[in-house]
Amino acid sequence: FDNLVLMKRGEIVFLGSLSDTGHFLETLEKPCPPGINLADHLIESISTEGVDKETIKEFKVPIDLGSGSHKANFANMKDAKSVLFLIQVLFLRNMQQTIRNWQIFVMGMGATIVMALLVGSGVWRDIGNDQQAPALLPPALFFTCVNQGVFAALQSVNSFPGERAIMLRERQAGAYNTFAYFTAKTLTDMCVQIWQPVIFSCIIYPLFNLRPGADKFFIYMGFMILDTMSATALATLVTCFAVTVELSTVFLSLFFEVCRLYGGFFTSPAQLAAPEYQAFKWLDAISYIKYAFVGVALNELEDLEFTCPSDYNGTCIDSGNEVIEQRGYDQYTVSGCAGALILYMVLCRLLGFIGLKLIKH
Numbered sequence: 001f002d003n004l005v006l007m008k009r010g011e012i013v014f015l016g017s018l019s020d021t022g023h024f025l026e027t028l029e030k031p032c033p034p035g036i037n038l039a040d041h042l043i044e045s046i047s048t049e050g051v052d053k054e055t056i057k058e059f060k061v062p063i064d065l066g067s068g069s070h071k072a073n074f075a076n077m078k079d080a081k082s083v084l085f086l087i088q089v090l091f092l093r094n095m096q097q098t099i100r101n102w103q104i105f106v107m108g109m110g111a112t113i114v115m116a117l118l119v120g121s122g123v124w125r126d127i128g129n130d131q132q133a134p135a136l137l138p139p140a141l142f143f144t145c146v147n148q149g150v151f152a153a154l155q156s157v158n159s160f161p162g163e164r165a166i167m168l169r170e171r172q173a174g175a176y177n178t179f180a181y182f183t184a185k186t187l188t189d190m191c192v193q194i195w196q197p198v199i200f201s202c203i204i205y206p207l208f209n210l211r212p213g214a215d216k217f218f219i220y221m222g223f224m225i226l227d228t229m230s231a232t233a234l235a236t237l238v239t240c241f242a243v244t245v246e247l248s249t250v251f252l253s254l255f256f257e258v259c260r261l262y263g264g265f266f267t268s269p270a271q272l273a274a275p276e277y278q279a280f281k282w283l284d285a286i287s288y289i290k291y292a293f294v295g296v297a298l299n300e301l302e303d304l305e306f307t308c309p310s311d312y313n314g315t316c317i318d319s320g321n322e323v324i325e326q327r328g329y330d331q332y333t334v335s336g337c338a339g340a341l342i343l344y345m346v347l348c349r350l351l352g353f354i355g356l357k358l359i360k361h
Contacts, residue, residue, distance in 0.1 A: 008046050086176045090184035098192055105192065108155060112196045113203065115147060120207025127208050129306050134317045137300060138327070140208060142265040145292040148200060148224050149231030150256065152193050156235040157248045160185075164243070164356075178357045186349060189232050197224035210300055219299045219334065226341040227292035233348035234259075234288065240355035263289035264297070270328025288344050294329050295337030301329070 004021060006014035014024050021042060025031050030045045032038055098105060124140040127133050167181050201221040210220065235252055242248040261267060262284045271277065272284050284290060301320030308316035317323065324330050 006042060006046055013046050014042075083177075083180055086180035087184045087187070090176060090181055091187050094184055094188035095191070098188065104155065108151065108196060109199065112151060112200050115151075116200045116203035116207075119143065119147070120204050125207055125209075127210070129304060131306060131308055131312055131314070131316060133306055134320075134323050137320075138265055138297060138323070141296045141300065142263060142289075142293050144200070144204060144224065145227050145263065145289050145296065146260055148197050148228050149259075149289065149292075151196060152228045153231040153235035153252060153256070155193070156189065156232050157239055157252055158245060160236065160239045161243065161245050161248065164239075167356075178353065182349075182353045182356060186236075189236075190229065193228055193232060194225055197221065197228045200224060211304065216299060220296055222338065223292050223295045223299070223341075226338060226345070227288065230288035230292070230341050230344050230348070233345040233352070237348040237352040237355070240352040241359065243359065258283055259287040259289045262287040264293045264327075264329070268327040268329075269294070269331050270326065273328060273331075288341060291332075291337040291340040291344065294332050295334055295341075297329055298324065298332065298334050298337070302334075 001018050003016065004014065004018050005012060014021070016024075021038065022032070025042070025045060028045055030041075032041045119140075124136055124143075127136045127140060163185075167178075170176065171178060171181070198221060201217070201224050205217055205220060210216065234255060235248075238252045238255065239248045242251050262272075262280070264284075264287075267277075267280075267284070269284070269290075272281055301324050304320030306317050306319065308318065
C-alpha cells in the first residue's frame with residue numbers, strides 16, 4: 001500500500017503515507033516490535049483507549065481521493081481481462097514460487113545426476129556392439145525410460161494438491177479462470193522439468209557408449225524429454241481427480257506399475273500379439289513407457305551391426321534389426337512413437353483440465 005486510512009468509531013485516526021505509521025505508533029507509545037505484523041499491530045493499537053483527539057488531529061490530513069491514480073487499475077485494463085494476460089501473470093507467479101523453493105529444484109537435479117552416474121558407471125557402462133550388447137541394450141534403455149518418468153511425476157504429485165486449494169479459492173473470487181491457471185501450470189512444469197532429462201541424457205549417452213552421431217543423440221534426448229513430460233501429464237491427471245496427496249500416490253503407483261509391466265520390455269509387442277494376450281492389448285496401448293522405450297530402442301538398434309568373434313560359443317546376432325524383429329518393435333516407427341507420446345501428453349492434460357474444472361473441493 002502507498003497510503004493508509006485507519007478509522008475508529010466512524011472517525012479517521014490516521015490518514016497518510018504508509019511510511020508515517022512508524023511515527024504514529026511512536027506517538028501512541030506503542031512502537032511495532034520486531035517480527036510482529038504491522039497491520040495487526042496497528043489495529044490492536046487503535047482499538048485500545050490510548051488514541052486522544054490531539055493525536056488524531058496530528059495525523060489527520062485532507063483526504064485526497066486521487067491518491068494513487070497514476071497507478072494501473074486492473075478493472076480499467078483491457079489486457080487484464082484477456083486470457084493471455086492471466087496466463088502470463090500466473091506463469092510468472094509460478095516461476096517465482098519455483099525460484100523461492102529452489103532447494104527442490106536443486107535436489108531434483110542432484111538426484112538425476114547421481115542416478116545417471118550410478119546407472120552409467122555400473123553394469124551397463126560402455127555397452128558397445130559386441131555379442132553382449134543385444135542382451136544389455138534393452139534393459140539399459142528401458143531403465144532410463146522408467147527412471148526419468150518417476151522422478152518428474154513424484155515432484156508433481158507432492159506440489160499440486162497444495163496449490164489446488166489456493167486455486168479454488170482464487171477462482172471462486174473471480175481472479176482468473178481454470179483454463180488460465182491450468183495452462184500456466186503446464187507451461188511452468190515444462191520449463192522447470194525439461195532440464196532433468198537434458199542433463200540425464202548428456203551423462204548417460206556417453207557412459208552407455210551408445211551410437212555416435214548428433215542425430216542419434218538428440219533423438220534419444222527428445223524421447224527422454226517426452227517421457228518426462230508424459231509422466232508429469234499422467235501425474236497431473238491423477239491429482240486432478242484424486243485431489244489429495246495420499247490418494248494420488250496410491251493411484252499413481254498403480255498406473256506406474258501397469259505402464260512398467262506393459263512398457264515393451266517385460267511384455268514385448270511380439271508377445272502381446274499372441275491370441276491369448278489380446279485381452280490385455282489395451283494396457284499396452286496406454287503405457288507411455290512403451291512408446292518411449294520402443295522409440296529409443298529403434299533409434300539405437302536399427303541397422304546396428306554387432307561384432308562376433310571367431311571363438312564365440314553360440315549363435316551370433318549380426319544386426320540390431322534381428323532384435324527389433326524378434327521383440328516386435330518393427331510394428332512401430334521412431335516418429336510414430338514420438339507422435340504417440342505427444343498425443344498421450346495432450347490427452348492426459350485435457351482430461352486433467354476437465355477434472356480440475358468439475359471437481360470443486
